[in-house]
Amino acid sequence: MAQRPPTPRQERIPFRMNLFRTRVPFILMALVALVAALAAVACGGDDDDDEPAGAGQQFTLGDLTIVDPWVRSTTTDVTAAYMTIKSKGAADTLVSASSPIAGMVQLHDVITEGATSKMQEKPGGFPVPASGQVELKPGGYHIMLMDLEKQPKEGETVELTLKFEKAGEITITAPVKKAADSGADMNHDSHGSSSGTGSPTASSGMGSPTAGAGY
CATH class of the missing domain: 1.20.5 (Single alpha-helices involved in coiled-coils or other helix-helix interfaces)
Incomplete structure (x- = not known):
């Protein structure tokens, strides 16, 4: 078939x-x-998200990030440093700072009493909240550099060592910038000491004369 x-x-x-x-x-x-x-x-x-467009210098120490540090240019023997300190973890505190160009460095705040503002050393340092930030800026928290051995000029950099209560120490470099023309220009003479040297007298937490300098 x-x-x-x-x-x-x-x-x-x-x-x-x-x-x-x-x-x-x-x-x-x-x-x-x-x-x-x-x-x-x-x-x-x-x-x-971690590094926004336009972000400046950043330095990392554990959970802390120091953002956009800068130092004011000056022609006298005092100046100030500013920055933003962020924490992505536990709270911490900036307890002290130092710089090779300054004989004395203190953590200062600007206090307003009536129509008068004055600077004073910040007891306990600058707290950095957990998962938050603290801003050091003119008219508020700032790092005061006194008895300068070298006057920082615009365009230079200044070395700063920051000491935190928990995170420890970190050394950073901050560019020197000119203060903005907004009434916040420095008037270092307002921080004159009794010795006539022009150095601030704010020590042991006592307020210095005035903070009209816009630190």
Whole structure:
């Protein structure tokens, strides 16, 4: 008895199976590439959040980041340093600072009493809140550099060593900048000492004469 030839449907089945087997690897490869691309975009977004566009100098010590430090240019024997200190973990405190260009360095705050503002040493230092930040800026917290051995000029850098209660010490470099013309220019004479040397007398937590200098 003669064998019947395969029907057209039976001939097409192997073709479809081969086509399916050929397409599956390409589909899987496309999916893998898509997942990898999405992961790369996600990682890039995290980097942007950690370091915003336009961010300046940053120094890291454990959970702390010191952002945009700078020192005022001066022609006298006192100046001030400013920065933002951020914590991504536990609270800490900036307890002291030092610099090779200054004979004395203190942590100061500006206190307003009626119509008068004065500087005084900040007892206990500058607290950095947990998962927060503290800003050192003119008219508020600042690091006072006194008895300068060298007057910092605009365009130079100044070395600062910061000591934290928990994180320890870190040495940073801060660019020297000119104070903005906003009524906050320094008047170092207002911090004159009784010896007539022009050095501030704010020690042991007592307020210095006035803070009209805009520290």
